[in-house]
Amino acid sequence: MKSHSLLLLAFLLYAFNGFGQRKDYRITAYGAVADGETNNAAAIQKLIDKVSATGGGRVIVPAGNFMTGSLYLKSGVELHIEKGGRLLGSPKRNDYSNKPSRPALISALNQTNVAIMGKGVIDGQGQELMLDIFRLLRSGEMKQDTIWRVKRPNDRVFLVFMLGCRDVRISGISLKNSSEWVQDYRQCTNVTIDRITVQSTAYWNNDGLDITDSRNVRITNCFINASDDAICLKSEDPAAICENITIDSCILRSSANGFKLGTASHGGFRNIKVRNLTVFDTYRSAIALESVDGGVLEGIDIQYVNAKNTGNAIFIRRGHRNNTAKVGTLKGVYIAHVTVETPLHKPDQGYPIEGPPDHLRPGEDKMPKRPSSFHIYGHPWLPYNLIPSSIVGVPGYPVQDVVLEDIAISYGGRANKSIAQIPLDKVTSVPENEANYPDFSMFGELPAWGFYMRHAEGIQFKNVRLRYVDEDFRPALVFDDVRNTTLTDVQIPTAKEMPVVLLNNTSNITTQHLKLPVDEAKGVQKTSYH
Template sequence: MYYLYSRFTIAVMLFLLSVSSYAQSFNIKDYGAVGDGKSISTTAIQKTIDACYKNGGGRVYVPAGIFITGTVNLKSNINLYLENGAVLQGSENLKDYQSYSLPQYGINYYGILYTVNAENVSITGQGTIDGNNKVFYDFEHAKKMDANSTKLTRQKENYRHVASGIGDGPVVPKDRPRQMVIFSQCKNVQLRDISLLNSPFWTLHFADCDLVNVNGIRLWSGLLVPNADGIDVTSCSNVVIANSDIRSGDDAIAIVGYDHHFEIPGFSGIRHVSENIIVTNCNLQSYSSGIRIGFLDQNTVRNVHVSHVNITNSTRGIGIFLRDEGSLKNISFSDMTIETHLRTGDWWGNGEPIHISAVRGKELVKLGTIKNVSFDNITCKGENGILIYGSDESVIQDIKFNNISFELLNSKLNDVAGGNIDMRGALAEKDQLFQHDIPGLFAHDVDGLAINNFKLVWDSTITQPYFTHGIEVNNFKDVKITNFNGRAAPSNKNAYRIYLSKGDNVTLDTKDGVHTDGVTGVSVIK
């Protein structure tokens, strides 16, 4: 009993010591910050942070008011607490931000908060960090697509034509600071309850961090603003993003392994893995991808689990992209609702609720693989089909769809955007943006595809002939399709419920409405 009591007493004492050291509060006004929405408070805020750090850590308190700032640096054992009504707003003057230089990009600027090599650091409270993007973009003009990039589309130079105004954007950027909030090479990072608004670039970036928790935040960067991702997780481990509302022009949540010397100075260029990541109970909107996993300059991403997430009003729902070395594996999505639309303007994505692709994006690298990805209990509405598109050098492996409901909608933009596949980021021009028939689900170059309990409903007002089969799979091995409740597009009399070509080893529960061409090893479940 004495031994247990001693251990308990020691634990309580250590807890009280940690609380007492963390409970110190340093008010930025006491160090000269002025919340009048005019005065530049960068130096005062940094002095407050430095004083807190030198005294062993604690709370840096931001009271109600609008505090204009350039770049400040958080440090270990500091909680930046923004009171209800407190706003840290980015200065409109680039010279107020810390600059850095990269050979391939020249002079750039950090955003409002740049934190590196810190532990036990957090941002909490009911206040707001505002990137002030209205001064860094021309909101009167949209960024146009060039004729060369659209020449392989169905519409050619008329692709995503805007009849008037700026359509869906994206608006045109000016010189601007980069990531609004960066945590680089940090450990035990928390963001809770705050609002992150109007970022001029990526909003919240975790780079080479371990133990990250984001909970209950509001992140609205502006749906017309390009490059204004929501949360970017690059080469991080043990990350939880939960209970948050994220609305962004570019990807709402992006998860990649990354070669950081391309974006942030001070990195060795060593590639790192992103792993053990959970996204749950979030509402997402994006004019690019609701959730993106992988891309260029990447290493392995593994053990990612997404559940109870709504993706609405987005250009692409889930996007999984293999363009480089490393692999994307052990990824699951469950209990989700996805709604996607075609857009005007130069956004990546073309209305696919689910997109998985593995094509070369860089020369002189050995492509990795996409492997072991599952989708369970997903309800989709979209204006383009589900896409799984591998390549000869990177066949997509072990993909499972279970309990999927998909309503393929007619779109008012079909004439200017429909009937195309968008895989930009691909190296070869032919693999980037090109016209293609649109089945309900299209899979190409796959090894191990299981589709079970898939309900496909076509909008009865669809008339375009490029909408075709219910399910189409080609260049494949080991495909199993069971309990498919769907048909071919009502606008295409020559299409099939299921169209299979150039493959081996198929298991079906029916032969009705199934066409096989160059397929061996077909078996039917009885």
């Protein structure tokens, strides 16, 4: 007992020396000016450096508007923004450093025990900054690499960028108006993000929260409203991976995807646990899982997702975007307790940055232009029927071992044959698009209204309920090149035409307790088209 008391005393002394004596430093005492115009970067950075060098502490941003360019957090430093405090990003691009090639308002590079906390605001002033970036582009001071980046030029500025850091804490703050991804935690270990608010609809390509090739990450109780993906896990290094990630109790709104793994998927994703997501007014998929760059995607557990007014429910894609690399894996996925309402109207209409208008998809040369078509970025866009959820691999490389349990999806319906129709004996005409950017609309028109599955094996549907509001002429389910799949307690109460379920080039499809609008023997049509 005496030895235990001594150990406890030693720990308390260590904690007191390590944390109890950490000091608070207010930036106003070191020359920072709260006029919203003075660039305080030099004063704040000098203070951060001092605090780190003397053992750590809190650098406090008090109430007021403090403008700054690039800041670099150092080990042992908590940047604490008090209620009423606003850290404003400079509207001048030349006030930001490109070190280490990704310009950001706040960076941390290979640091330990860093934090950004408080009840204040970090505002990137993204619209004002973009005006200056375009001014620099027009004058030739900045160079543009490719034409397609007209609306997404290089050298836009992150709000937070952390690379190679350990023991990172982000809590309580609000992040607003980024011109680039809002925040990226790259190759970091032990990251905790809790109770943050992201309001970022000021510009394009501004993901709300990105985790790239990081391990041991916990994201909880966050509200994210972003023009691009709300929460997105990425893997850009073939030798690295996103692993041991937990996401819980977050509310997401996006003009892209709600929760996504990918698009970048070079190393991959393993042991990802997601719970209790609310997704609303989201243009693309509530859940998107993408392995297209040669990495692994396995050990994914997603439960309790409620999505309303969302353009697509579930998109799972094993692709081959880089034909010089191996085909990645996509297996071992469990998705359960999911409710999604997909409307007829455009789900993100009225937000500052929207997805393509009125559910449009890229036109193809073989498709005739209609009077309603128009051009975006020089490409014709044509209306399409609502796109179902999908699980799609590539020939010879199926999606494997996915379980969908307790899933309820409601679709607006109202598909129109005059817009597009894939005859049931032409289901193999859907393009493979192996190397295309993965997205729920990447195949164009699909022959199903509820779920489309191709190049897949070992898929289990358990207690899955699909319904439409208005009639749809397409089958509810279309499976093409599917093996070893079970449908248990699948309920499809509405159907306009037969078949309700179409199986093409399939084997070992087991059904139990199907609840279809007609007799099961008549409602399921097995075919083999060549």
